[in-house]
């Protein structure tokens with residue numbers, strides 16, 4: 001991958017309206033200033049259903065942030081806001097604001113394709129293309145019209161994803177012949193081949209065995225030297241092992257409608273969330289009494 005540091009500009013002309021991350025009083029919980037993402041009152045609806053609401057958090061640069069919480073509380077929904085994947089769901093819409101550095105990600109002028117190049121995503125189920133290992137990694141850079149040696153870029157990306165040694169002699173073989181853990185690392189290589197700034201990972205290890213999971217966790221810890229990582233996980237040991245900060249979400253029944261709506265309960269340093277949470281609901285969840 002390229003080591004060149006590129007300014008996180010998504011489009012050359014982004015209207016500025018004076019709105020900045022520093023302009024409000026909500027706690028940034030000590031993230032490195034300025035944060036990479038700043039969510040303020042971020043709420044997502046699917047049609048009339050308010051799936052998750054009033055999310056206020058800052059994501060620190062080159063940190064690993066974990067989203068935890070019971071099924072249906074909106075972790076994936078919020079994660080998908082960060083690279084505008086929810087745009088692909090017709091009935092989804094957001095309220096509130098989400099800044100990426102100081103750019104309003106949802107400004108109509110912002111190109112969602114450019115957003116996804118800067119902010120990559122790795123999914124729960126490894127989803128390599130039915131192509132060779134090489135072509136999977138080269139796919140994004142080719143579309144982006146990247147100049148320079150594709151061989152070097154493929155090699156660097158596979159090294160970055162901790163897969164090179166295992167595949168260097170079979171780059172022309174089908175990616176579908178790799179094991180699940182190798183496929184997931186290939187998906188990570190594919191994501192980093194376009195030199196993103198951020199990697200979003202939605203339960204990236206849930207389909208993997210403990211050894212492959214350990215490999216990916218080690219990889220994440222190395223990758224945070226270069227990338228900002230946000231991970232959704234149901235594995236609390238994993239959140240505790242790899243993340244710097246943890247956001248606990250839950251879903252509660254709305255008094256008027258009875259619908260279960262997601263909310264962010266608590267967000268803090270991972271060590272505090274797991275040792276001394278502020279909220280009883282967080283404590284109940286992490287001690288296994290609920291969820």
Ligand SMILES: Nc1ncnc2c1ncn2[C@@H]1O[C@H](COP(=O)(O)OP(=O)(O)OP(=O)(O)O)[C@@H](O)[C@H]1O
Nearest residue numbers: 046051069070071072073074075076077078089262
């Ligand atoms: N495409 C969609 N259309 C309608 N409702 C949706 C859609 N995606 C998610 N939802 C609803 O939004 C809420 C939050 O879902 P989401 O997938 O974000 O939860 P989650 O915390 O990631 O859950 P899990 O841990 O099971 O992955 C749920 O009530 C879910 O049913």
Ligand SMILES: [Mg+2]
Nearest residue numbers: 075076077232
């Ligand atoms: Mg999910």
